Amino acid sequence: MSEILENKEIVLQNIRELKACGAEMTEAIAAAGKDVPATAGTFAGSWKDWEPDGKNAAAKSLWLYQGIGYQARTAIQKISEYAPDKATNNYAVRPIPDAKGVFPGALNMDVDVGMKVRDWEDGKVYLCYANPITSLQWAPHNVPASFQLYEG
Known part of the structure; x- marks a missing residue:
């Protein structure tokens, strides 16, 4: 039984590491100004939270907002009126x-x-x-x- 639990922990650790690598990869793709794959929401839990801070979000930047992943299609100002759930044409949804x-x-x-x-x-x-x-x-x-x- 302890061997099964030990193997379970190894598998879980491998999954955590793969998710961390995937998150880094999606962020590198976005930083290069490219669209991330449609499945990139798998890694959205580690993306920065979108907040209405008045700053500009770069085109292709990745955000987590209300538990959903988004990629900005265009550069957009981060104000409440332009939140991902309001300015929907400016964001590609990357659901988790x-x-x-x-x-x-x-x-x-x-x-x-x-x-x-x-x-x-x-x-x-x-x-x-x-x-x-x-x-x-x-x-x-x-x-x-x-x-x-x-x-x-």
């Missing part, structure tokens, strides 16, 4: 997946092939099987050219 790797569906999120997304209207999980999406504008069940019901 659940323990099973399912991303909560959200308006303006980017989606890559292979992502599992929970529909915000019917609550079902859909798999993006084709046609990656930049800035999802419809619930997954309404986009059959990209999503199919996930049976996993």
Whole structure:
């Protein structure tokens, strides 16, 4: 039994290290002025909190706001009126997946092939099987050219 617990701790430590490396990688991609992958929300828990401090957020910068990851599409001033949930066209949503790797569906999120997304209207999980999406504008069940019901 103690060997199982020891192995569990090793696995958990490896996962923590992988998440830290992933977070560093997404931040390096953003700092280079590039879009992070749609799945980058996996690492959003370590991104800086977005606060209305009046400063400018650089284009492509990464933020955590109200438990959701965002990437600024353009440079934008950080004031309450331009918060990620208000100035929605200025931010790409990078939602944080659940323990099973399912991303909560959200308006303006980017989606890559292979992502599992929970529909915000019917609550079902859909798999993006084709046609990656930049800035999802419809619930997954309404986009059959990209999503199919996930049976996993």
